[in-house]
Amino acid sequence: MAKRVTAEDVARSAGVSKWTVIRAFTPGASIAEKSRLRVLEAAENLNYRPNLLARSLATNLTHQVAILIDDFKNPHKLPVLEILTWQLQSEGLLTVLININEHFDHVQALLDAGQRQVDAIILFGTAFRPEMLEDDRIQGGAPLYVLARDSQIPNVPAITCDTPLAMRELCEYFSSKGYRRPAFLSGAKTLSTALGRRRAFNAFWEAHSSKPVLGVSAASYSSGHGFEAARILFQETPREQWPDLLMCENDALAFGAIDYVRSTLKLRIPDDIAIAGFDNTPLAASPAYDLTTYEQPAIEMVAAILSMILGREPRENRAFKGKLVSRSTA
Amino acid sequence: MAKRVTAEDVARSAGVSKWTVIRAFTPGASIAEKSRLRVLEAAENLNYRPNLLARSLATNLTHQVAILIDDFKNPHKLPVLEILTWQLQSEGLLTVLININEHFDHVQALLDAGQRQVDAIILFGTAFRPEMLEDDRIQGGAPLYVLARDSQIPNVPAITCDTPLAMRELCEYFSSKGYRRPAFLSGAKTLSTALGRRRAFNAFWEAHSSKPVLGVSAASYSSGHGFEAARILFQETPREQWPDLLMCENDALAFGAIDYVRSTLKLRIPDDIAIAGFDNTPLAASPAYDLTTYEQPAIEMVAAILSMILGREPRENRAFKGKLVSRSTA
DNA sequence: TTGTAAGCGTTATCAC
DNA sequence: GTGATAACGCTTACAA
Numbered sequence A, B: 001m002a003k004r005v006t007a008e009d010v011a012r013s014a015g016v017s018k019w020t021v022i023r024a025f026t027p028g029a030s031i032a033e034k035s036r037l038r039v040l041e042a043a044e045n046l047n048y049r050p051n052l053l054a055r056s057l058a059t060n061l062t063h064q065v066a067i068l069i070d071d072f073k074n075p076h077k078l079p080v081l082e083i084l085t086w087q088l089q090s091e092g093l094l095t096v097l098i099n100i101n102e103h104f105d106h107v108q109a110l111l112d113a114g115q116r117q118v119d120a121i122i123l124f125g126t127a128f129r130p131e132m133l134e135d136d137r138i139q140g141g142a143p144l145y146v147l148a149r150d151s152q153i154p155n156v157p158a159i160t161c162d163t164p165l166a167m168r169e170l171c172e173y174f175s176s177k178g179y180r181r182p183a184f185l186s187g188a189k190t191l192s193t194a195l196g197r198r199r200a201f202n203a204f205w206e207a208h209s210s211k212p213v214l215g216v217s218a219a220s221y222s223s224g225h226g227f228e229a230a231r232i233l234f235q236e237t238p239r240e241q242w243p244d245l246l247m248c249e250n251d252a253l254a255f256g257a258i259d260y261v262r263s264t265l266k267l268r269i270p271d272d273i274a275i276a277g278f279d280n281t282p283l284a285a286s287p288a289y290d291l292t293t294y295e296q297p298a299i300e301m302v303a304a305i306l307s308m309i310l311g312r313e314p315r316e317n318r319a320f321k322g323k324l325v326s327r328s329t330a
Numbered sequence C: 001t002t003g004t005a006a007g008c009g010t011t012a013t014c015a016c
Numbered sequence D: 001g002t003g004a005t006a007a008c009g010c011t012t013a014c015a016a
Helices: A007-014 A018-024 A033-046 A052-059 A077-090 A106-115 A130-134 A163-176 A189-195 A197-208 A223-236 A251-264 A298-309 B007-014 B018-024 B033-046 B052-059 B077-090 B106-115 B130-134 B163-176 B189-195 B197-208 B223-236 B251-264 B298-309
Strands: A064-069 A094-099 A120-124 A144-147 A158-161 A182-186 A214-217 A245-248 A274-276 A293-295 A318-320 A323-325 B064-069 B094-099 B120-124 B144-147 B158-161 B182-186 B214-217 B245-248 B274-276 B293-295 B318-320 B323-325
Touching (some): A064 A106, A077 A120, A077 B077, A144 A298, A158 A163, A163 A197, A163 A274, A163 A293, A163 A323, A182 A197, A223 A245, A223 A251, A251 A274, B007 B018, B077 B298, B144 B298, B158 B163, B158 B298, B163 B245, B163 B274, B163 B293, B163 B323, B182 B197, B245 B251
Parallel strands (some): A120 A144, A158 A318, B064 B094, B182 B214, B182 B245
16 A cells, blocks of 8 residues: 655645645635645645544544434434435534444443544434433543433433424324324333323323323334234224324334234224324335324434534524324324 | 543553553553553543544554445435444444435545545445546545445455346246246436346346346336336336336335335236335335345345455455345235 | 644654 | 653644
């Protein structure tokens, strides 16, 4: 491998000092147009590129943002990842994607990201123990942000879709359509409470009737577990008490529930039972499901985090209004 | 923000030189057990973590791998991303995810990754112009790898699923089931030829009959465009020549084709027409589609790239055998 | 406008 | 086994 070309090499070739070379690559630096051109030409010839690593060491800025993610089963992650990478790149930031799992936990990831001096860390929809983030030894590194999950940790802004508002919109829609026996299918316990969707859903119906809302919890946010959870719900509920509306905590769960209800129970949707999801996954639009769901304003949410990272806005919790997407399942 | 703790601070606190501190953090370095413990304790107290950035600058190794990806519409990307991040992390490597699009092309991404001194760059299923990668000025940086796409660029290993083998398996399966009027629905032109699936599919049928194989091309690898392409195929083909088998270049396209065939044409699958995909996306298993498809050995493929990155295996093209997943659509 | 010196926090290498 | 010197390639003063 050929030795890397450094600013010094370019300087030699252009007959100036290396600092002049640096200036030529620093927007707004005071440098004579003539020398700037000479440097640029020499750089072009030698195929010189500034070493961002060295720059980072000197400036204490890596222009890298770590994104921690733990649920690759959820198809919703992909479009949001696209938005995240794209918006970050638009501002000259690069994404370091960290996979959280049983073998690589938040603490490791946070420390790792911290040691690598990333400028910010985004916890994207991951399930974590709040105590962990409050630990200074861990938080010490880069500023933390929580995306698409509630959190009340001091100095860790949570950027979310406005859940109470969303659930109210959904419930009023369901209510206006005449559904009266609601049930809620939630996902993994740890994350579920943090989302607050079930709470808001139940609150609405309990305010409108005295009956308790049926509920069941899936092992994870996957279609398979949604299927399984739906099975449990219907098997454990006497037929005459079956719900006429099943709100699922996200689309993935809803897909599984639809599969179960349609292929095993042979019920008609939405005539026998209405089903709704949350996230407006790409597949929700497909005729095979045509799922009524709720879309999070991912672009705005990511933009808000970005503004905070760039210091253009104060670092504080933000909740954005999403949008009900009415299709044929409810 | 408190000033970072450096090795020097720890040295002062432990009453040794900073080099001894470094040694305590370098596995296998020659250091007295006693001083090692003393250093570790001081480090613990001060909450010291080695600065990986500085280390990278000195060692010329960042332990970061860039992954270039351009098709976030394809649900198959997510599970592979999970495998990639996970396997890389197992070896102490972190993933830099770069989103390629109209505004941020391969050249920019490659240069960017190069300037950031990543140890390797993986082009994951992206459509690129081979000439570009052959340009030394661009290739100059980190070693390149191409994942899930053919390529014959010198010094750029392509790690793929064995396409000819896969298509032969699929075609023999179709043939044994009695299908005789095959059609192929391919995706975006640029990438499609690189995958070689259509070529292998056509070759099989042309060797077994004299009739040409029907074909249509979608604008991209999304369900929506699959739907659209299916519409064009059936509308432009006289009914008596309609295929009895539609092989789609990937699952996303197949989902779209199924939607069209089922909801618009009201055909029965597989009785009226068989449909198959490629990738074995999570959703392919759902009862709503129950798609016959072909699974790429993603874990092995990623492992192979990793071995090459780590220098445990020679850098060369590899093709792995995948697995036919027989479900109800074909 | 340009050159110089010092520093970012490590690692490599040599002397003790 | 430990301390010291130089180096990685850049930036940020400051001086010329």
